[in-house]
Amino acid sequence: MSDVLALDPAAQDLLFREARTANAFTDEPVSDEQVQAIYDLVKYAPTSMNQQPLRIVLVRSAEARERLVAHMADGNKEKTAKAPLVAILAADHEFHEELPRLFPHFPQAKDLFFGERPVREGSSSFNAALQVGYFIIGVRAAGLAAGPMTGYDAAGINKEFFADGDHSVLAVVNIGRPAENAWFPRGPRLEYDEVVTSV
């Protein structure tokens, strides 16, 4: 099937078929330049009304790493402690403050669509999740492996890293070059006919 696609097979392998969620990494550091290249690529992927609610905290200091690891589930602590770089990906529920600049041809969007916090939280959580997906693809586009995790005390991370109360962590992602034996055997995927129906 892969020749039906316009994307060349090597890129298909890099981003999807051969890319795997990594649980162990080499010591090679991940630079800010690499993260910037990832961001400068995936920032172009779409969000509703161009709202771009994703925010990224790079956990660079040993002190911050300790604070994060304390909130990770037991099975995620060791790999989060050891990864070359760890990123906290969060939704900014006050994204609407930037909308007049980001979506200038519809100045009412800020109030008409997103005036109420529950509406904003629904939209920022969905759109930032889209952007988490784009970011994982971007890490792979950089030739790196991502180890996305959702096993943690979310309230604890929110309080520890987003004291304003306006952000919700969506994923914590370990990033680096995969070590040998960095992953488990790949789990089965649902068949096309289990996922796609026609009406």
Added chain:
Amino acid sequence: MSDVLALDPAAQDLLFREARTANAFTDEPVSDEQVQAIYDLVKYAPTSMNQQPLRIVLVRSAEARERLVAHMADGNKEKTAKAPLVAILAADHEFHEELPRLFPHFPQAKDLFFGERPVREGSSSFNAALQVGYFIIGVRAAGLAAGPMTGYDAAGINKEFFADGDHSVLAVVNIGRPAENAWFPRGPRLEYDEVVTSV
């Protein structure tokens, strides 16, 4: 910055830099073979505990297209009526029924993590949103343009297309070859320093 990435520049352009949200399409049809090739690529991208909650309904018949258009926001009706293919992307909140097969090395996941419906809905909504992001990238990998929309009566679509009450629409996506003048000028993106911080 793009030469910091492992992904070749043509693929970067195809998936991110030159790809755009399309509002108008040519008449060229989108085949089931193309959708299957997209699915068979993006199915490999990761979800929490391999849960894969995304379900896709291809709106193929004129009758179903009419039913869908009735629930779209006014500004989305015409393009949804005219697109070569329209896909409804939804989260399946009963995804946990498949977990013993999809995540076999942890048989307790079905009940321990996902025994309660609100927990399942949170997880399926987040993970299916990741998969919406992957799907949009996959459409572009097929050399097609995606027109993802969130402007519709969600309760109406859920009732009309998912009578079991176990699915929530997350996006409706028009798919096809972009027509001339298929898009608006690209909106501004947030700068790296507005999105990424280090601690």
